[in-house]
Amino acid sequence: NIDFRHPVEIGRIRVTAENLKDWRLYYQSASDVFPRLSAYNNPSVIVNNEIILLTTLNATKIRITPNSDVKNLHVEVFACSSFVAETTTTGTPCVLSEWSAWSPCSRTCGIGFKTRTRNGSSSKSCTEAQLIEHQSCSDRRCECLLDEAFYVRIFNKKPVGDKEIGYVDTYSNGTTQARNIIYVNDTVDQGTMIRTRDSCHIVHCTADGLKLSDNQCLTTTTTTAPITNTTRCTVQQFDSSPLKVNNGQCTSRDSFPRERCSGQCESDSMRQCTCCSVGETYVQSVVFDCFANGSPTVTEQKTVQIRRIKSCNCNVCSGGIISKN
Numbered sequence: 001n002i003d004f005r006h007p008v009e010i011g012r013i014r015v016t017a018e019n020l021k022d023w024r025l026y027y028q029s030a031s032d033v034f035p036r037l038s039a040y041n042n043p044s045v046i047v048n049n050e051i052i053l054l055t056t057l058n059a060t061k062i063r064i065t066p067n068s069d070v071k072n073l074h075v076e077v078f079a080c081s082s083f084v085a086e087t088t089t090t091g092t093p094c095v096l097s098e099w100s101a102w103s104p105c106s107r108t109c110g111i112g113f114k115t116r117t118r119n120g121s122s123s124k125s126c127t128e129a130q131l132i133e134h135q136s137c138s139d140r141r142c143e144c145l146l147d148e149a150f151y152v153r154i155f156n157k158k159p160v161g162d163k164e165i166g167y168v169d170t171y172s173n174g175t176t177q178a179r180n181i182i183y184v185n186d187t188v189d190q191g192t193m194i195r196t197r198d199s200c201h202i203v204h205c206t207a208d209g210l211k212l213s214d215n216q217c218l219t220t221t222t223t224t225a226p227i228t229n230t231t232r233c234t235v236q237q238f239d240s241s242p243l244k245v246n247n248g249q250c251t252s253r254d255s256f257p258r259e260r261c262s263g264q265c266e267s268d269s270m271r272q273c274t275c276c277s278v279g280e281t282y283v284q285s286v287v288f289d290c291f292a293n294g295s296p297t298v299t300e301q302k303t304v305q306i307r308r309i310k311s312c313n314c315n316v317c318s319g320g321i322i323s324k325n
């Protein structure tokens with residue numbers, strides 16, 4: 001194998017050896033997303049000891065494979081490179097020091113980055129890529145505290161009684177396996193999705209804190225009878241884009257819309273209201289491309305089960321009151 005420090009444009013290759021009968025040429029192009037060796041001329045045997053290419057061959061590596069009984073193999077490559085050599089015009093080389101220790105992670109939780117540096121003997125001959133290096137890091141997953149202020153933000157009142165905020169469902173084989181109740185001052189891990197006790201909000205714990213969905217419940221005011229609204233409770237879809245899971249390490253090949261239940265519901269009494277909330281759900285298999293073994297370039301295919309909304313229903317709101325004028 002012959003490796004080039006930078007991509008080159010090869011115009012001619014000459015091969016000499018004792019008992020040389022034929023040889024093949026393989027090359028790796030700088031434009032390949034995933035580096036691999038390709039056979040030149042698919043992969044015809046070359047019988048002459050020299051080839052002159054009508055169109056230059058862009059390559060970062062070449063491999064010569066002659067017949068097995070050759071001796072004293074010698075290869076000459078005639079090529080050009082558009083990259084500037086890493087020395088100054090005076091010939092001063094870039095002499096590098098040892099790397100420093102890694103800096104602390106840029107985030108105390110979730111995915112951030114850390115940096116290390118080193119010095120060069122000459123600022124003119126050393127590139128930035130030689131002097132500084134970045135690496136992703138994640139010391140721990142983020143956590144979110146659901147405190148009393150967050151309770152007030154959702155329910156517009158201070159907590160009383162058991163101070164229940166909502167619940168977290170866990171699933172197994174497409175069915176609900178367990179339901180965990182979340183109370184004021186509980187802490188949840190990043191990635192947790194909480195549905196509030198009145199089914200009006202969905203709360204996501206993210207690396208940037210708690211994210212609250214729009215209010216999916218609408219309370220109407222009436223004097224004598226419930227009002228029938230034209231915008232009915234239904235599944236709404238918006239902002240179609242590829243899905244990301246596993247802290248952004250996996251991206252779906254297809255785009256999917258965000259979904260929520262929204263719309264108005266009729267009230268069935270003077271003292272009770274109904275809210276638009278999730279009815280039936282279903283599980284869909286989605287193909288994702290995931291970075292393999294921490295590599296920033298190599299991906300592998302994985303199939304992930306995601307849960308989607310099938311229907312929305314008007315259910316009784318917890319604590320919802322219709323006022324009477």
